[in-house]
Each structure stands twice: as C-alpha cells, then as structure tokens.
Amino acid sequence: PSWPEFIIGTILFVLVFGFLAKIGLPRIMKTLEERHDQIEGGINRADEAQAEAQAVLQQYRAQLDDARHEAARMREEAREQGAAIIAEMRERAEAEARRITDAAQSQIEADRQQALTSLRGEVGTLATELASRIVGESLTDVARQTRMVDRFLDELDSADGGAAVGARGAGEAAGQATTPTGAGQ
Template identity: 60%
Template sequence: MTLASEDFNPLVPKAPELVIGLICFFVVFGLLGMKLLPSIEKVLSERRDQIEGGMERAGAAQAEAQALLEQYRAELAEARHEAARIVEKSREQGAALIGEMREEGQRQREAIVAAGHAQIEADKKQATTALRQDVGSLATELASRIVGESLQEHARQSGVIDRFLDDLEAKAAASPAVAK
C-alpha cells in the first residue's frame, strides 16, 4: 500500500482523463464562443454606438448652446446700446426742456418787470397829478391869504399853478444835466 499510494498523486491527473477533460473544455469553450461571443460583441457595439452618439449629441448641444450664447450676447450688446441711446436722448430732451423753461421764466420775469414799471409809472403819474392838485390848492389858499382876496377862480388858478409847476420841473430837469 505504500507503493500504490506513492504512485497515486491526486494533483496529477491520468492521461485519459486529461485528454477527455481538454476535449470537453474546448467543446464547451467553442460552444460558448459561438453562442455568447456574438451577443457580447453586439452589446459592446451598441454601447460603443450609444457612447459615440451621446458624445456627438453632446458636441452638437454644446455647439448650439455656444451659438445661443453668442446670440444672447449680441442681443444684450444691442439692448445696452439702445439703452444708452435712450438715456442720451432723454438727457438731450431734459436739457432742451430746461432751456425752454428758463426762456419761459425769463419771458415771465420780463413781463412782470414791465408790468411793475408800468404800474410804477401809472402810480407816479397819479401821485404827480394828486400832488399838483394839492400843491395848487395849498398855493391858491396861501396866495388868497396873502393877497386878501379869493383866488378861487378855476381858470386863472389852473393856468398859474400849471405854469409855476412846469417852471419848477424844467429847472429840476436842467440842474442834473448841468451837474453832469
């Protein structure tokens, strides 16, 4: 038994078993290669097509996105240009409106000043007339007291007083001209 157990090695197969095992291995490997290999290649090719198609679609989508981005940038630049144009136009209109308002204010000021001067001139004439009448009546009353007779006669009164006041005005107008 010792001899038989030395000849028998479980790790080394016998030659007929080795041949049958190799034949079975190649038959099974060949059958699997014929049946599974086409399916595996088909699945791999579909996956490759999906990946390549996805990359192409991604590239097309990226190109489209880039084109849209450029279009949006152009539209944004156009909108900014339009906004700047509108702002400039508004500034010009504002400046024109301010100028018109200044001119209108100047016209109104001149009209108010002219009306004021006219009112002053009218008040001056009215005051002069009232003063002439008051001076005339005072002068007539004073002259009546000095002379002792009534100088109330209207025609004589108005002519004498007017000549006297005209002479005073002429002398007053001549004195500033001489002083110059």
C-alpha cells in the same frame, strides 16, 4: 492528465468554445457595439450641446451688448430731454420775470402818474391859497386858478434843475409871500 481525460477535456473545450463563439460572442459583440454607440452618441450629443451652448452664449452676449447700447442711448436721450426741459423752464422763468418786471414798471408808471396828478392838485391848492394870501383877495375862479397852477407847474417842469429848481422856486415863493405881507403891515 491521462489521455482519456485529455481527449474529453479537449472535446468539451471545443464544444464550449464553439457554443460561446456561436451564441455568446455575437451577444457580447452586440452589447459592446451598443455600448460603443452609446458612448460615441453621448460624446456627439455632448459636442452638439456644447456647440449649442456656445451659440446661445454668443446670442446672450449679443443681446447684452444690445441692451447696454440701448441703455446708453436711453441715458443720453434722457440727458438731452433733461437739458431741453431745463432750457424750456429757464425760458419760461425769464419770460415770467420779464412779464412781472414789465407789469411792475407799468404799475410804477401808473403810480407815478397818479402821484403827479395828486401832487399837481395839492400844489395847485397850496399855490392858490398862497397867492390869495399874497394878493389879499380870493382866487376862487376855477379857470383862472387852473391856468395859474398849470403855468406854475410847467415852469417847474421846464427848469433844468427839476426838483432843485422847484424847491428853490417854492422857497422864493414862500419868501415873497412873507415879504409883501410883512411890508403891507
């Protein structure tokens, strides 16, 4: 280049460089700093968000563990309550079974007593008729008839063989009843 072009180029270069250094460079630096601050702030905010997320995650995990422990405790409590209910129901059933058994025993005893009373009356009537046939006279006196029936039944009750002796005694009484009437004819 020629000298005048060189000098004009240098002067213009210095002017443009000075202008850029004075006005453009501070703006560029300011923009770079803002961008740097934004990036640093973003990184810091990301670190803070990550730390907060970790804290929240730990909190959720703790709550989850608490919920699991609570669920296990509730299951155990329900199991214990179920066992208690089963035991209570079993006791109630056993008590009800005992009550029913006792009621049945009482009813059986009452029926037995009623049957004995009825049997006593029927045996008394049959014994009186049999004795009337054997003796040949009517035994209509109630007091006498009752004493004779009671004595006969007491003898049957006091015998060791119970029913066997009673059956044998009834058979003998029947045999005696036929013998005198047969002998009397």
